[in-house]
Every structure is written in structure tokens, then in C-alpha cells.
Amino acid sequence: MPSINREILNKMNYSKFGIEDFLSDISFQEYCLGNNEQAVAFWTEWLIDHPEKASTIHSAKALYYVLNGNITDENFRADYEIFQKAFGQLSFNPVPHLPSEQKVIPLKRSNVNLVMVLTGIAACFLIVFAVYLFKVKKSKESITNGALSFSSPLGKKKSIILTDGTKIILNGGSKLTVAGNYNISQRDVILEGEGYFDVIHNAQKPFTVHTAKINIKDIGTIFNVKAYATDKTTEASLIKGAVEITLNNKTKSKILLNPNHKLVLLNNKDLNIAEGKKTVKELFIVRKVTKNTDGNSVVETDWTQNKLTFSDQPFDEIAVQMERWYGVKIDIINPDVRAYHFTATFDHEDITQVLEALKLSGNFKYRKEDNVISIY
16 A cells, blocks of 8 residues: 655645545545555544544545445454354365374375365355355345435535435435445435435335335436425425335325326324224325426425425415525414415525515515514
């Protein structure tokens, strides 16, 4: 392994590095592998001096193992030690140890043949070892470890590209958890909030989004999922392709959506009611996605284009949407205002401009103090 120039490393401004930057740095890769003492020493010291980067370093290191198939020197040594214990009784001496009083009669064979025999034994040993490691690795794949989490705070959006090329956009106040063994044996993610998914299809490794109330399985797809824990409803909107949705209740009902349709779970609290009190059909409805007035976009995914859209929605729903969009707290003091319905699209307007526009068609006033807005 080539030596590392500590002077060059010390001059590098790693404090501004993100996950992608660390992953492309050779010395950081060697640190992850643990096969270069200088790299390990440098990054260990650097992390002590920069504790604020601990979370970024941890995520970058975990992602490196995902991209590298979770193969590290440490893993290999551990596997080899287990292998030695399992096969510790095997001996590779060509002639077994015999008591001194016994005579060994040498076999008459050429040196070439002896080399071939020993080479064959070694090859068999390596094949057995490789098969053993394969089984060990396969058993480890079923364990979810080193999971990565991506969060988008209120008022922000976050774009993510997974290792298989799948593209995801997280809306404000959302979190995506990706298993540490993602794209090795399966492609499962957990969503809390709202996400837009442009999935790279792989029939051998189905892509599944897990939420608290429903699971969405990709069948070659672009779709949007809205599953905030504080919302009354859960929605899955299919833009292209097909998805299979499974309800997370006793029925485990499966619904296949067609393009430009969405499933709306009418009340998250009703999902786990006792069977017989309400039919499955009453738990959800399937309807077409909502087209904008210009016919060029879909209301359910306008947010991915930085458009804040309301489609005949009551003000109490709009207030929640604006809180996530702008990172503010909205308190509706006048209960009559909650029932006001609005249809509008805003493109890059700030919250004051939005409130002023809504006020023109609604009889209300507002007061803004820091990040708290009171509607009365």
C-alpha cells in the first residue's frame, strides 16, 4: 500500500467535506478498509479534532461499506478465524506423522506430480473456504445493520440518489431510512413524511417503501408517498408504471394502482379497527390524481418543482402544508377561518406574499412574530 503524505493531508480542508467528498478521497477509503496504518492514524486524530463531523464521517463510512459490499479487512480476518475453528482438525501435511518405529516407504513419483497433488489440495481448500465465506456473507445479509438516515428539516427539501440509481426527493419534515445492506439482497426503505420516488426497476430486487400504515412495492415506477405521522390521511400517488400497495393491518389487502391514480387512506386511526365493524373498502378510496388548472402538472407532485399548490383545501390543511414548506408555526385563532377553502399555486413566493394573496379572497387577518404566525 503506498505511503500517505501527512503534510498533504494536513493541508487539506476536510472540514468542508460532505459525504460524497469523503467517499472520493483515497486516504478516507483506506481508513474505512483499515489496511493502511497511516490513514487510520490520521483520520482517527482528525475526528478527535473535529467532533462536529462525527455524524458525517459515520454516514460516509457506512455508505462506503454498502458500496464496497461490506467487505473490510476486519470482516475478512473475523471470517477466517471462524473458518479456522470450523476446520481446525484438517491437516495439510502430505505425509502424516508416524511413530518412530514404523518405516515410511517413499512413493515413486516425479516432483511434477507431487506439485500437482499439493496444488490440487490447496485449490480444494480454497474452494471450501470460498463456499464457507459465501454462506456466512449470505446469512449476514439478512441482518439490517449500518442503516443510513436522510432527513429534510421543515422549510427544506433534500434530493437523494441511492446506490442503484433510484432518485428520491424528500419534502420538509421528512425522514428516509435506508438499510445498511441496501441493493445487496433487497431494496427496502422506510419513509416518515413525504417523498417522491423515481425508481430504477429490478425484478430480482423489488423496491419497497415502508410507512406506518401502508407499504408500496415498485413495479417499474415513479410515485409519490405522503405519510406524515401527524396527518389524518396517508396517500400514495402513481405517476408512471405500477405499484402494489399493502395495508398494514390484519387483512393485508393488496391494491394495484394504475398510472395517474392515487390511494387515500381515509383515516389512519381506522386502519387497525376490528374486522367486521367496517369493510376494507371504507378504509380507503382510489381516485385520479389532481391535475393543475393549466393541465401541465399534477398537484400531488407540484412540491418537487418548488410549487406550493392548494386544490380546494380547507385552511387548517393549508396551514400544516405551509408550516412544512416555510418552517414556521401557524396558529389559527379564529375557528371560522379553518373551514375556508382555497385553490392556488405559488411559485417561489415567500410566506408573507402567500398570506397576502390568500387574504384577498378570505376574510381574515394575520400577525407574524419571528417564526410564529397567528391567524384571526
